[in-house]
Amino acid sequence: MGAGYVGLTAAACLAHLGHSVTCVEANPDRLDVLRGGGIPIHEPGLGELVSEQVANGRLRWAADVASGLGDAQIVLLCVGTPPASSGQPDLNQLAEAARQVGRAATQSLVVVVKSTVPPGSCEAIELICAEEAGLGVTIRVASSPEFLRESRAVEDFLSPDRVVVGASDPEVIDLVASLYPPASPVVRCDRRGAELVKYAANTFLAIKISFANEVAQLCDALGTNALDVLDGVGADNRIGRQFLNPGPGYGGSCLPKDVSGFIALGRSAGTRTSLALAAQEQNLHSRKRIAARLGEALGTLTGKRIGLLGLAFKEGTDDVRDSPSVQIAEDLVASGATVSAYDPLAPRTSTPSGVRRLMSSFEVIDGADAVVIGVDSEEYRSLDPVKVAEVMSGDVVFDASGACDLVSWGRAGLTVYSVGRGTPSTFYPVVWPPLCWTVGMLDESVY
Numbered sequence: 091m092g093a094g095y096v097g098l099t100a101a102a103c104l105a106h107l108g109h110s111v112t113c114v115e116a117n118p119d120r121l122d123v124l125r126g127g128g129i130p131i132h133e134p135g136l137g138e139l140v141s142e143q144v145a146n147g148r149l150r151w152a153a154d155v156a157s158g159l160g161d162a163q164i165v166l167l168c169v170g171t172p173p174a175s176s177g178q179p180d181l182n183q184l185a186e187a188a189r190q191v192g193r194a195a196t197q198s199l200v201v202v203v204k205s206t207v208p209p210g211s212c213e214a215i216e217l218i219c220a221e222e223a224g225l226g227v228t229i230r231v232a233s234s235p236e237f238l239r240e241s242r243a244v245e246d247f248l249s250p251d252r253v254v255v256g257a258s259d260p261e262v263i264d265l266v267a268s269l270y271p272p273a274s275p276v277v278r279c280d281r282r283g284a285e286l287v288k289y290a291a292n293t294f295l296a297i298k299i300s301f302a303n304e305v306a307q308l309c310d311a312l313g314t315n316a317l318d319v320l321d322g323v324g325a326d327n328r329i330g331r332q333f334l335n336p337g338p339g340y341g342g343s344c345l346p347k348d349v350s351g352f353i354a355l356g357r358s359a360g361t362r363t364s365l366a367l368a369a370q371e372q373n374l375h376s377r378k379r380i381a382a383r384l385g386e387a388l389g390t391l392t393g394k395r396i397g398l399l400g401l402a403f404k405e406g407t408d409d410v411r412d413s414p415s416v417q418i419a420e421d422l423v424a425s426g427a428t429v430s431a432y433d434p435l436a437p438r439t440s441t442p443s444g445v446r447r448l449m450s451s452f453e454v455i456d457g458a459d460a461v462v463i464g465v466d467s468e469e470y471r472s473l474d475p476v477k478v479a480e481v482m483s484g485d486v487v488f489d490a491s492g493a494c495d496l497v498s499w500g501r502a503g504l505t506v507y508s509v510g511r512g513t514p515s516t517f518y519p520v521v522w523p524p525l526c527w528t529v530g531m532l533d534e535s536v537y
């Protein structure tokens with residue numbers, strides 16, 4: 091149930107693995123696109139896989155579970171769990187889906203919750219299903235959170251680092267594990283444990299990104315290169331280099347929501363989540379810092395024409411949910427700048443208010459006082475800096491995402507600011523006097 095990034099990917103991949111799948115989608119617009127042979131999201135390789143599985147008859151569509159359930163043994167809930175104002179996810183879609191399954195079931199089955207939910211939710215969903223189900227129908231609920239990354243969803247689903255399955259009954263764990271690619275490493279646990287794995291994993295990834303940004307801010311202040319420093323740090327096998335990349339902060343539909351969920355969990359369980367809170371605070375600062383530093387570089391943002399490359403939360407996706415680039419655009423507009431933006435995939439309706447949407451990188455760069463690269467994508471990496479310098483009105487580029495080769499862009503006469511790559515180092519003077527410290531001349535009053 092749910093044909094979003096998780097549900098549609100799961101449906102197509104499970105069909106590819108040989109299962110017979112009916113994908114239920116409640117949104118009529120999304121369903122029309124699917125029935126018309128398209129897919130309603132941008133996800134590399136997914137359209138082809140969906141067409142293949144529809145053609146071979148293993149994948150079908152339904153508007154509701156009552157018409158789609160048939161004699162299914164397993165129902166996967168992949169509906170949205172957007173953040174509510176409390177930091178906890180809004181579980182209304184999930185509760186409604188559980189009620190629909192309970193009402194539609196005519197035989198016993200297993201419900202697998204793939205949506206990200208707080209520990210205890212599967213138990214609550216089992217109660218909701220039981221309330222709705224008829225006599226003699228037993229619905230057992232398992233947790234199997236999804237770890238796929240947007241833009242690599244198919245690859246991640248078919249070659250997972252691990253599959254996590256939580257259930258109260260070993261037989262149910264075996265049944266759910268048997269859905270996935272045969273060689274997948276399986277972590278078997280109880281339901282609350284499986285539910286928590288997802289929050290803990292995303293919070294740890296967020297902490298890594300925020301730590302990389304913390305190091306990058308130090309590097310900016312000291313005039314050194316954070317990529318080198320993080321290479322040195324991440325080469326330690328105990329730490330690892332992945333997710334240690336400085337930039338405009340984490341975003342998207344998962345990390346910010348799941349860190350908030352982790353913190354809210356701690357609050358309700360009465361435990362400390364100080365690392366998660368710090369990651370969240372650092373992330374907000376990392377985002378806000380981009381427009382603030384650009385303002386310092388330009389003297390003022392008021393009346394400046396700024397071109398923004400990228401609106402989605404990362405390369406290769408159309409998803410702008412909680413995107414750092416959108417925050418940068420909003421901060422620039424709020425400071426009085428005139429902002430135009432380009433993104434090849436993000437829907438036009440997702441353009442932040444007050445921002446003019448243009449059709450190409452060069453339209454955005456043309457006549458701009460400054461350009462911000464908000465997303466690290468091949469398209470922006472391959473821009474010719476000489477041409478960029480020719481068509482811009484000013485010469486300031488803020489490479490928030492680490493897309494540019496700073497040397498060649500600098501040679502083209504552009505002044506390139508970055509997150510943690512040390513240039514121009516004079517912009518942030520060295521903040522402490524190592525020499526004085528070394529020779530014992532430390533003046534405490536300086537600090």
Ligand SMILES: NC(=O)c1ccc[n+]([C@@H]2O[C@H](COP(=O)([O-])OP(=O)(O)OC[C@H]3O[C@@H](n4cnc5c(N)ncnc54)[C@H](O)[C@@H]3O)[C@@H](O)[C@H]2O)c1
Nearest residue numbers: 092093094095096114115116117169170171187205206236
């Ligand atoms: N997007 C990701 O990268 C990702 C990765 C891992 C986990 N998750 C989690 O998976 C869940 C789904 O995320 P998503 O990004 O795929 O969401 P999404 O919003 O893209 O898709 C959810 C879909 O469910 C449909 N839906 C809602 N109620 C329904 C119902 N009763 N019957 C049928 N369809 C229904 C909606 O119309 C929507 O199309 C969330 O809990 C999310 O946190 C997402």
